[in-house]
Amino acid sequence: MKLLSLRGWKAVELEAQPAVEVVPEAEPAAWPEGVVIRFVTVGGAHVDVTGPEYSDQTSWYCHGCKDKSQYPYAGYLSSTRSKANDHASACRALPKPEVSR
Known part of the structure; x- marks a missing residue:
């Protein structure tokens, strides 16, 4: 499928991008x-x-960079x-x- 776009005053043909399917996790992991x-x-870390x-005793921790x-x-x-x-x-x-061992 081709789409038309007006850039300035000139029509340009664009290729349509395929749809991305989002697949949910089977079951979310429990939080610690x-x-x-x-x-x-x-x-992608937590x-x-x-x-x-x-x-007033809350804190945060990054599992990626360890900050x-x-x-x-x-x-x-x-x-x-x-x-x-x-x-x-x-x-x-x-x-x-x-x-894994």
């Missing part, structure tokens, strides 16, 4: 105990936010969530593959 929020990094939801909150308890969930999300949106570290 204590994780209240999980983000996926650009590289950033986990842990701690009691209504306290973490600056302090053992980074602060309230709203602040920690924002920092973890910012990290996940920029981190390109790949998750470490599972070693």
